[in-house]
Amino acid sequence: MTGRDPFRHPGPGLSFGAAGDCWPCVEAYIGRGATPCKRWLAMVFAQKAGFLRERTAMTELELRGFRILPGYLDGARQAALVDGLRAVAAKAPLFTPMTPMGRAMSVRMTSAGRYGWVSGSSGYRYDAAHPGGGPWPDIPGGVLQIWRDLVSARRDPDCCLINYYGEGARMGLHQDRDEADFSWPVLSISLGDDGLLRVGNTARGGSTVSHWLRSGDVVVMGGDARLTYHGVDRIRFGSSSLLSGGGRINLTCRVVD
Ligand SMILES: O=C(O)CCC(=O)C(=O)O
Ligand SMILES: [Fe+2]
Helix, strand or coil, X not given: CCCCCCCCCCCCCCCCHHHHHCHHHHHHHCCCCCCCCHHHHHHHHHHHHHHHHHHHHHHCEEECCEEEEXXXXXXXXXXXHHHHHHHHHHHCCCECCECCCCCECCCEEEEEECCEEEEECCEEEEECECCCCCECCCCCHHHHHHHHHHCCCCCCCCEEEEEEECCCCCEEEECCCCCCCCCCCEEEEEEECCEEXXXXXXXXXXXXXXXXXXXXXXXXXXXXXXXCCEEEEXXXXXXXXXXXXXXXXXXXXXXXX
């Protein structure tokens, strides 16, 4: 929540700002029966409207069915997530995936959970083992908490895909469609540098819209938008100080099977 709700009783000794000088109005406001002056009422209602606008702008956006929660994670939660992800990458190192066409993707990635997302000449798939061998580490508790709060406490995700965008990295328009059950949304968490999300349609082609995702923003891609094409055109390298070496991390949590 941001800003002070002007409809809340400010408490003894706290000023109402410019309007607070008019004691009969303050008394009326807190219910002692005096008649407030019009100027004071107008000011309180203007503040209330501004407060609501600000709160709406800060809490939620909708972009072609994607639910975007700007600034969902504060700085401390972002830093704690990065610590957990460092531990994941220490056990399951980032690798450069190859597309089925044999081209190196510009993002580096790894995963946590029962499955990791891998790609290669045989196509895109989920695998229980890291390409270097061995299981994927557990999904960090801080990531699971976001899923439970925003998606479901009934079932945890099977995979948390971790994408790292260094300078110049991007991700072309695609659908997330390697999962068995599209009734489960994909939960996306952005950390570090700003990334320009592009959102298209449920079928290939057509118009697109773009939105800059910032560190701490969370997106829920579900419902009718579960198969909507999306990608990341570019990042603003160095725009955030969260990651010491710069770059952007995006986490996507998915129910796989
Ligand atoms: O980096 C992002 O914001 C999106 C990543 C994504 O679409 C994916 O990993 O499938
Ligand atoms: Fe995706």
